Amino acid sequence: MSLPMQTSFALQTRGPGLYEITAQVADWIAGQGDGLLTLLVQHTSCSLLIQENADPDVRRDLQAFFRRLVPDADDPSMAYLTHTLEGPDDMPAHIKAALLPVSLQIPVRNGQMRLGSWQGIYLFEHRHRPHRRDVAAHFA
Amino acid sequence: MSLPMQTSFALQTRGPGLYEITAQVADWIAGQGDGLLTLLVQHTSCSLLIQENADPDVRRDLQAFFRRLVPDADDPSMAYLTHTLEGPDDMPAHIKAALLPVSLQIPVRNGQMRLGSWQGIYLFEHRHRPHRRDVAAHFA
Amino acid sequence: MSLPMQTSFALQTRGPGLYEITAQVADWIAGQGDGLLTLLVQHTSCSLLIQENADPDVRRDLQAFFRRLVPDADDPSMAYLTHTLEGPDDMPAHIKAALLPVSLQIPVRNGQMRLGSWQGIYLFEHRHRPHRRDVAAHFA
Numbered sequence: 001m002s003l004p005m006q007t008s009f010a011l012q013t014r015g016p017g018l019y020e021i022t023a024q025v026a027d028w029i030a031g032q033g034d035g036l037l038t039l040l041v042q043h044t045s046c047s048l049l050i051q052e053n054a055d056p057d058v059r060r061d062l063q064a065f066f067r068r069l070v071p072d073a074d075d076p077s078m079a080y081l082t083h084t085l086e087g088p089d090d091m092p093a094h095i096k097a098a099l100l101p102v103s104l105q106i107p108v109r110n111g112q113m114r115l116g117s118w119q120g121i122y123l124f125e126h127r128h129r130p131h132r133r134d135v136a137a138h139f140a
Numbered sequence: 141m142s143l144p145m146q147t148s149f150a151l152q153t154r155g156p157g158l159y160e161i162t163a164q165v166a167d168w169i170a171g172q173g174d175g176l177l178t179l180l181v182q183h184t185s186c187s188l189l190i191q192e193n194a195d196p197d198v199r200r201d202l203q204a205f206f207r208r209l210v211p212d213a214d215d216p217s218m219a220y221l222t223h224t225l226e227g228p229d230d231m232p233a234h235i236k237a238a239l240l241p242v243s244l245q246i247p248v249r250n251g252q253m254r255l256g257s258w259q260g261i262y263l264f265e266h267r268h269r270p271h272r273r274d275v276a277a278h279f280a
Numbered sequence: 281m282s283l284p285m286q287t288s289f290a291l292q293t294r295g296p297g298l299y300e301i302t303a304q305v306a307d308w309i310a311g312q313g314d315g316l317l318t319l320l321v322q323h324t325s326c327s328l329l330i331q332e333n334a335d336p337d338v339r340r341d342l343q344a345f346f347r348r349l350v351p352d353a354d355d356p357s358m359a360y361l362t363h364t365l366e367g368p369d370d371m372p373a374h375i376k377a378a379l380l381p382v383s384l385q386i387p388v389r390n391g392q393m394r395l396g397s398w399q400g401i402y403l404f405e406h407r408h409r410p411h412r413r414d415v416a417a418h419f420a
Contacts, residue, residue: 004174004175004176006174006247006249006254034284034286035284035420036176036284036316036318036418036420038176038245038247040245040246040247040254042254042255042256042259043256043258043259044190044191044192044198044256044258044259049378050324050382050383051324051374051377051378052324052374055363057362057363058324058363058371058374060362060363061360061361061362061363061371061374061375062374062375062378064360064361065350065375068360069209069349070205080201080204080208081201081204082197082200082201083195083197083198083200083201091198091201094191094192094198094201094202095201095202095205097191098189098191098202098240099239099240099379100378100379101241101381101382102190102241102244103244103245103246104382104383105245105318105320105383105385106320106383107286107318107320107416107417107418109286114286114320114322114416115320115322116322116323116324116414118323118324119322119323119324134256136247136254137247138176138247140175140176140280140420144314144315144316146314146387146389146394176316178316178385178387180385180386180387180394182394182395182396182399183396183398183399184330184331184332184338184396184398184399209349210345220341220344220348221341221344222337222340222341223335223337223338223340223341231338231341234331234332234338234341234342235341235342235345237331238329238331238342238380239379239380241381242330242381242384243330243384243385243386245385274396276387276394277387278316278387280315280316280420
């Protein structure tokens with residue numbers, strides 16, 4: 001295949017949390033040579049994150065931190081929010097989407113992402129209800 | 141034109157807030173093929189952000205959140221700050237510039253950015269006074 | 281040398297703080313033409329940051345802010361954390377690594393990074409003990 005290569009990864013979320021996508025991204029670039037991989041999540045209420053892939057407690061604690069930093073709009077501390085028509089989790093999701101990465105860039109060597117041993121790639125869903133999420137991918 | 145292409149976008153801000161630059165970026169890559177667009181803001185007191193482009197309330201609430209998370213240096217909760225010579229909004233602007241993106245990467249297909257339907261590109265100004273801001277752009 | 285070029289930068293940290301790596305990155309791309317530089321830190325408990333390179337107070341205040349935003353796990357406000365086996369600074373380091381950039385992209389023209397006059401590149405160490413840190417670099 002000639003460069004640049006592009007694709008999309010679609011996934012279905014089932015509430016807030018981190019969904020690992022490392023394997024499907026690795027599969028897509030396997031067999032390619034050296035290059036740069038870019039991922040962009042095409043939404044403003046979820047994020048992409050490179051984080052520890054070993055202990056699931058890390059993901060649980062990350063979620064707990066961000067839930068405390070940006071509580072739902074029905075929490076008294078968030079009474080200043082005005083964009084609340086789409087539910088108490090909507091505006092906080094936009095805020096988390098500003099605080100956390102919308103895109104990731106990963107150097108690739110011999111068809112393998114140069115991630116550290118403990119790094120995995122995650123989609124971080126911030127909305128309560130299930131959503132279909134699309135991630136645009138580019139490799140060159 | 142042969143790749144890589146580079147340019148700069150300049151804009152004038154008039155106080156804190158989100159300034160949309162989607163249209164001028166789209167114009168620059170229109171007619172190009174597939175590739176990767178990179179934007180880098182050449183300052184340490186403002187940010188680049190991909191965010192919802194529909195309801196202006198979202199931008200207002202984002203600003204309100206970050207003003208509360210990182211109040212000006214004359215707020216009692218920020219008394220620990222030492223870099224205050226350039227005004228009460230300067231060090232908080234550096235902190236927001238650390239928390240929010242300094243660069244953005246967007247895959248391009250057939251000369252069009254692969255943004256989601258609700259995604260726009262914004263320069264997020266953190267300083268109170270008007271500033272001229274430069275954004276370096278690269279496409280390849 | 282033919283593109284893409286890849287390398288790694290290794291550095292030894294001696295506790296939390298910002299360690300400037302601008303010069304060694306600039307040396308690596310000196311003499312190259314136009315392109316895009318990508319840096320990725322291969323760890324989940326430190327970050328990469330473009331920040332003000334003039335007044336060291338800015339770096340001290342940045343650190344002070346993040347220490348307050350994400351206190352160590354032995355602080356009563358962080359009692360909800362469960363991943364504490366690796367020390368009170370470990371989970372907070374993962375949280376800061378989520379909040380701050382894991383990768384940076386910088387357009388290069390004529391072998392020079394297009395940084396603003398006050399921008400430097402830093403590795404931001406979040407762990408208390410000394411660590412060896414690797415940064416993957418890609419230029420194309």
